[in-house]
Amino acid sequence: MSFEPPIPFPRAGQAKPAPQVAFHRTELGPILSLYGRMVAAGEWRDYGISCLREVAVFSVFRRTAEHPLYRIEKRPKLRGRQGLYALIGADGQVLKRGHDLAGILQVLERKLIRAVK
Template sequence: MQTSSGTPYSPMMEQVAFDRRELSVILSLYGRMVAAGEWRDYGISCLREVAVFSVFRRTAEFPLYRIEKRPKLRNRQGQYAVVGMDGQIFKRGHDLRMVLRVLERKLIRAVE
């Protein structure tokens, strides 16, 4: 298939991604956890059905936590989730800040 300009047309695969506001909220928490010495690295994956912000204690290991955005679940359990290393869902909901509170409690314990 070609466009009107004659260039080949390939439909781009839709990707789910975090927007600027969501990344700001996540990176704010990430910065506090790095300052507390709990987290050291992160990775972001934007896939067709999910965007994932993975948090690592050390580089080159399994993610300690995954913060996921699944828009297809927006009208059900909520599009945001915090998932542990073993796949356990710690918190799911519609409001990213509320979902991330489960990780902020860990920050309070780390500082004490």
């Protein structure tokens, strides 16, 4: 059995830990709205949210034990260049990238529209 000493709280003047990137409530609202509609349509069943140092990821799964069907990523470092948000498919291909979250989600909304017989 190994013993690890407790981690002390940072003192004044010490470097603070790097902040995590996370989705804001105004960003999660449209994402979860789309998720709810896709669950009601039977397309999606589970989701996961990861908040890391450089990226926040909302992953969508068809089944719990699978790889994600889609990932919605938020990368603040790309805000000035390619866009803050990205939609990535199951194979890792970037489907859409941009500055507007609604434009990214519109790609997934098209999959919700079906022809009625």
